[in-house]
Amino acid sequence: MRCPYCQHDDSKVLDTHHDAHGGIRRRRECLKCKQRFSSYERPILATPLIVKQNGIREEFDREKLLRGIRIACAKRPVSAADIERLVGQVEAELQKMGKAEVSSRVVGDLVIAGLKELDQIAYIRYAIVYLQLADLRALRAEIDRLLDGSA
Numbered sequence: 001m002r003c004p005y006c007q008h009d010d011s012k013v014l015d016t017h018h019d020a021h022g023g024i025r026r027r028r029e030c031l032k033c034k035q036r037f038s039s040y041e042r043p044i045l046a047t048p049l050i051v052k053q054n055g056i057r058e059e060f061d062r063e064k065l066l067r068g069i070r071i072a073c074a075k076r077p078v079s080a081a082d083i084e085r086l087v088g089q090v091e092a093e094l095q096k097m098g099k100a101e102v103s104s105r106v107v108g109d110l111v112i113a114g115l116k117e118l119d120q121i122a123y124i125r126y127a128i129v130y131l132q133l134a135d136l137r138a139l140r141a142e143i144d145r146l147l148d149g150s151a
């Protein structure tokens, strides 16, 4: 840990304190200038990289996901707060997986499962794009599945 006073790279740990949030606070003393300072370390959940169909990896883009869902929910009785919550859930699920990368398919499946709960029309709109429902027959099969599921 670099000393904030003189930038020396080495310090001595005087004591270590574990806090209730899984963090570790260490009191340190610089080996060069002898100034004391503290450092704080805490685990953070990382969101995995998203691997797209074409193999390109990209950072999870919360804004992009929000936009896609908002479009699917246009003029539907789904509140902005609901959409925010859904995106938050998707992000939390991805973090919980604890993987370095996941397929964009996984993200899509999480969104679609969430939209199904929120609004069936929004779900169908998203599904047309996401599941690449090519024609009315495929769309009808999906709607039938939806109707069967809720019956």
Ligand SMILES: [Zn+2]
Pocket: 003, 004, 005, 006, 007, 008, 030, 031, 032, 033, 034, 035
């Ligand atoms: Zn120092």
